[in-house]
Every structure is written in C-alpha cells, then in structure tokens.
Amino acid sequence: MTPVTRKVRVRVPATSANLGSGFDTVGLALDYHDELEFTLSADPVNTAAQVMIEGEGADTLPRDETHLVVSTFRRACQTFGLGRVGFILQAHNNIPQARGMGSSAEAIVAGIAAAAAFAQDDELNRDAVFELAAAIEGHPDNVAPAVYGGLTMSWDMETPEGVGSVPIPGGEPLHKGFHTINYRVADDLTAAVFVPDYELSTEKARQALPGQLAFKDAVHNVSRVSLLPAAMNPAMLATGQRQDVNALLFAATQDRLHQPYRAPLMEPSWTLIEKLRSHGFASMVSGAGPCVLVLHHGDAREQLGQLASEELASGHWRVLHLGVDTKGVQVERA
Ligand SMILES: Nc1ncnc2c1ncn2[C@@H]1O[C@H](COP(=O)(O)OP(=O)(O)OP(=O)(O)O)[C@@H](O)[C@H]1O
Ligand SMILES: N[C@@H](CCO)C(=O)O
Known part of the structure; x- marks a missing residue:
C-alpha cells in the first residue's frame, strides 16, 4: 500500500487514569499535549527511523527502534498494510514520563494514529486506534481518553466461552476485547x-x-x-x-x-x-x-x-x- 501523504502531525493529550475508585477503568483527558511530526523518507531504500526529541525525556528516552512511538508506529504500519517505511520523527514532549500522566498511552496512541493517517485518506478511525492501543498498553483506561477525549469508562468484554462475541437480541453482537464509553464533564x-x-x-x-x-x-x-x-x-x-x-x-x-x-x-x-x-x-x-x-x-x-x-x-x-x-x-x- 502507498502512503496517502508524506507528513503527518499528531497531537495527543495527557491522561489521568483511575480517578481514585475506578482502577483500570476510568480515565480523563487533560488539556496538556505532546505534539509529534512524522515525515516519510522519499528514498524507498532508506527504512531507518531518525528520532529528534525536545522537552520531556530529551535526555533520557532512546532514539532508536526501542523508542515507544517508533516501535508502535512500526507495528501499526504493518497492521494497516504500509510495511516498513523510513521516517523522521520530531517529538515535542510536554508530558512527563513515568509520573502518572499517561505518557506511555500518549506514545502508543501517537504511533498508531500517525500510521492510520498515512494509510487512509479519510477521517481517523478512532475505534481502530483504541482497539490496537488498548491491546498494546494492556489496560484501556489511559488510551481511551487519549483517543476520544473527555471522561471515559472502559471494560474488557469476556464471553462465557472466552472467545468470539455475544449476540444481543435486536442489536450488534458484543465482541470480545476492550470497549469504552464517554461521559460528559461539567464545564466548571x-x-x-x-x-x-x-x-x-x-x-x-x-x-x-x-x-x-x-x-x-x-x-x-x-x-x-x-x-x-x-x-x-x-x-x-x-x-x-x-x-x-x-x-x-x-x-x-x-x-x-x-x-x-x-x-x-x-x-x-x-x-x-x-x-x-x-x-x-x-x-x-x-x-x-x-x-x-x-x-x-x-x-x-x-x-x-x-x-x-x-x-x-x-x-x-x-x-x-x-x-x-x-x-x-x-x-x-x-
Ligand atoms: N513520549 C514518549 N516517547 C517515548 N517513550 C515514551 C514516551 N512516554 C512514555 N514512554 C515510555 O513509557 C515509559 C513510561 O510508562 P509508564 O507506564 O511507566 O508511565 P506513564 O504512562 O507516564 O504513567 P501512567 O500510566 O501511570 O499514567 C517511559 O519510561 C518510556 O519508556
Ligand atoms: N490503571 C493503571 C493506570 C496506569 O497505567 C494503573 O493504575 O496501574
């Protein structure tokens, strides 16, 4: 598949999970963001990742394939049919890492959303980003607000058999895996x-x-x-x-x-x-x-x-x- 563009900018919010009582379930998106720019290499032979970091983590994060945004972007490119591409990643980080502000969810969502934007010309498929991001992070409470914004409540649907989906009379089958709903938050x-x-x-x-x-x-x-x-x-x-x-x-x-x-x-x-x-x-x-x-x-x-x-x-x-x-x-x- 050929990428639909050569450059994508991504902006992902910080998130706070749990909110006390809602362990691994509740999350809130905060008006505080990381901004990342992905530029694809014009040379098809060059499949390397070049990473530049400003702000939080500039002195500590890796700049190779182990960088979480890079590894997630690679995985998502495979999933969305883009294969291995060369690219420059410029990361402007505001969210501090390993402090409880959802930095790992931000990095995972950024990598997947960027790959989706290179793969498809239409509006971002947030459900697809959420599904893959929650599977990578292992719990959905940070990735849900990072993808959808606002206050989210998420759950891991298990069918009695542990596989497949549950038929709902008159409705869509409820599939196995992570789901989320979004609640309104008061303006004040x-x-x-x-x-x-x-x-x-x-x-x-x-x-x-x-x-x-x-x-x-x-x-x-x-x-x-x-x-x-x-x-x-x-x-x-x-x-x-x-x-x-x-x-x-x-x-x-x-x-x-x-x-x-x-x-x-x-x-x-x-x-x-x-x-x-x-x-x-x-x-x-x-x-x-x-x-x-x-x-x-x-x-x-x-x-x-x-x-x-x-x-x-x-x-x-x-x-x-x-x-x-x-x-x-x-x-x-x-
Ligand atoms: N912007 C980023 N770029 C690259 N890697 C990142 C980035 N943010 C986080 N990471 C990776 O994720 C790790 C931090 O993840 P961790 O889950 O421990 O903390 P957190 O996501 O900030 O906290 P919480 O999940 O409690 O909100 C970092 O040590 C780093 O490996
Ligand atoms: N629910 C998760 C959030 C942090 O990723 C936890 O408290 O471990």
Missing part, C-alpha cells in the same frame, strides 16, 4: 496536577498490588465509582436531586483497591494527598503515580497553593492547573 470542572521530581514506573506500581481483595473493599469501590459520572457532571442527577458536587467528588474518589498498597512507593505524594483530603479536596494518585491529581468544581488555585505551599516551595514539585481535553488525539496531514 478543574484538574490540578502536582508533579513531583521523582518517577515511578507503572510496572513497579502494579507489582505492589495484592493478588486478592476483601469482598467489603470491592463493594466499597463499586459504590464509589458508581458516583463518578454524576460527580463529574451533576447535570446527570435526576431532577430535584440536590447534592454538594464537591462532596460527591470527594466520596466518588475514595479507593481501597490500589492506592493503599502503592502509598509506600510514593510517600511524598501520599502525604500531599492526605493533607489535601483532610481539607475536603478530592485528591488522589494520578494513574499509577506519583503525580497527585485534585478534581474540583470551580477555581481552587489559591487554596491549593496555600495547602501545598511547603511542597511547592521545596523545589521538588510543580503544579499544572488544567482543563479537560474533549477532542482526544488529533491528526493533520501536511
């Missing part, structure tokens, strides 16, 4: 992300998780995650229901499945989370950490700045005040 929702200067890989944070959980802890999280769609968008509440939306956010982000087990791996982050929660803020580990996410309806910059003044003054933390990205990955053919 703000996200503060406290970014520490230390890293924690998702792999290490997953190793800290227990093999089994108490039934009451599973019930706890089911009850809390069920509050999240209304806590993120109170317009979902039935008419006449009145709730303090920030109190609802506080309850919805309580968690007993993963954070207590991971806290020892990120003590400074856990200390900040406890401090902010003791003042009523819905603060939590962002993704697998160690970033701290605070969700709030309304502007809480001043209060959060005061509460975290010690951390911010230490020079080991910075804070990003972000809105929600509602578009997901964007591609542009040049």
Whole structure:
C-alpha cells in the first residue's frame, strides 16, 4: 500500500487514569499535549527511523527502534498494510514520563494514529486506534481518553466461552476485547496536577498490588465509582436531586483497591494527598503515580497553593492547573 501523504502531525493529550475508585477503568483527558511530526523518507531504500526529541525525556528516552512511538508506529504500519517505511520523527514532549500522566498511552496512541493517517485518506478511525492501543498498553483506561477525549469508562468484554462475541437480541453482537464509553464533564470542572521530581514506573506500581481483595473493599469501590459520572457532571442527577458536587467528588474518589498498597512507593505524594483530603479536596494518585491529581468544581488555585505551599516551595514539585481535553488525539496531514 502507498502512503496517502508524506507528513503527518499528531497531537495527543495527557491522561489521568483511575480517578481514585475506578482502577483500570476510568480515565480523563487533560488539556496538556505532546505534539509529534512524522515525515516519510522519499528514498524507498532508506527504512531507518531518525528520532529528534525536545522537552520531556530529551535526555533520557532512546532514539532508536526501542523508542515507544517508533516501535508502535512500526507495528501499526504493518497492521494497516504500509510495511516498513523510513521516517523522521520530531517529538515535542510536554508530558512527563513515568509520573502518572499517561505518557506511555500518549506514545502508543501517537504511533498508531500517525500510521492510520498515512494509510487512509479519510477521517481517523478512532475505534481502530483504541482497539490496537488498548491491546498494546494492556489496560484501556489511559488510551481511551487519549483517543476520544473527555471522561471515559472502559471494560474488557469476556464471553462465557472466552472467545468470539455475544449476540444481543435486536442489536450488534458484543465482541470480545476492550470497549469504552464517554461521559460528559461539567464545564466548571478543574484538574490540578502536582508533579513531583521523582518517577515511578507503572510496572513497579502494579507489582505492589495484592493478588486478592476483601469482598467489603470491592463493594466499597463499586459504590464509589458508581458516583463518578454524576460527580463529574451533576447535570446527570435526576431532577430535584440536590447534592454538594464537591462532596460527591470527594466520596466518588475514595479507593481501597490500589492506592493503599502503592502509598509506600510514593510517600511524598501520599502525604500531599492526605493533607489535601483532610481539607475536603478530592485528591488522589494520578494513574499509577506519583503525580497527585485534585478534581474540583470551580477555581481552587489559591487554596491549593496555600495547602501545598511547603511542597511547592521545596523545589521538588510543580503544579499544572488544567482543563479537560474533549477532542482526544488529533491528526493533520501536511
Ligand atoms: N513520549 C514518549 N516517547 C517515548 N517513550 C515514551 C514516551 N512516554 C512514555 N514512554 C515510555 O513509557 C515509559 C513510561 O510508562 P509508564 O507506564 O511507566 O508511565 P506513564 O504512562 O507516564 O504513567 P501512567 O500510566 O501511570 O499514567 C517511559 O519510561 C518510556 O519508556
Ligand atoms: N490503571 C493503571 C493506570 C496506569 O497505567 C494503573 O493504575 O496501574
């Protein structure tokens, strides 16, 4: 197959997974992006990848075939029938790596979306990008908002047989694999992300998780995650229901499945989370950490700045005040 263009630009949002109670399920796209440009080599004999990196990871990321965007782009090019191509990748990275802001999902989605844009002339097939990205990442909670934007809830559909698809009377068969749905988020929702200067890989944070959980802890999280769609968008509440939306956010982000087990791996982050929660803020580990996410309806910059003044003054933390990205990955053919 011949590529439909020689240059593609991709813009992918940072994402925060879990939102406390929704482990491996819930994700939120943030208005904070990496931008990448792929230029195909005009020489068919040259199939090498040349990688240039600016910003986050410029001193640490590899510049060879092991670079996650490169390896994913190669795989997606095979999947979409492009074969092995030579290309220059220019990456402008804002999203810090291994901090819980979905950098690996961003890299995977960028590689797949770029390959799709070289392979097809029409609008990006987001479902195809999501399916392949979730399979590569292994869990769908970051890749779903990176692809679709907004607040997503994802699940891995298992049929009783473990293969094939489930016929639904009068509807489409429900196929095995990852699925996602998108919820609206209220316009006044703000996200503060406290970014520490230390890293924690998702792999290490997953190793800290227990093999089994108490039934009451599973019930706890089911009850809390069920509050999240209304806590993120109170317009979902039935008419006449009145709730303090920030109190609802506080309850919805309580968690007993993963954070207590991971806290020892990120003590400074856990200390900040406890401090902010003791003042009523819905603060939590962002993704697998160690970033701290605070969700709030309304502007809480001043209060959060005061509460975290010690951390911010230490020079080991910075804070990003972000809105929600509602578009997901964007591609542009040049
Ligand atoms: N922009 C990027 N370019 C190349 N490789 C990347 C990029 N971003 C992440 N990676 C790869 O992914 C690794 C980080 O993935 P990891 O899952 O540990 O963290 P994360 O995705 O930032 O956090 P979380 O999944 O908790 O949000 C990096 O060490 C690097 O190997
Ligand atoms: N749900 C994932 C998100 C990080 O990739 C985790 O917490 O391990």
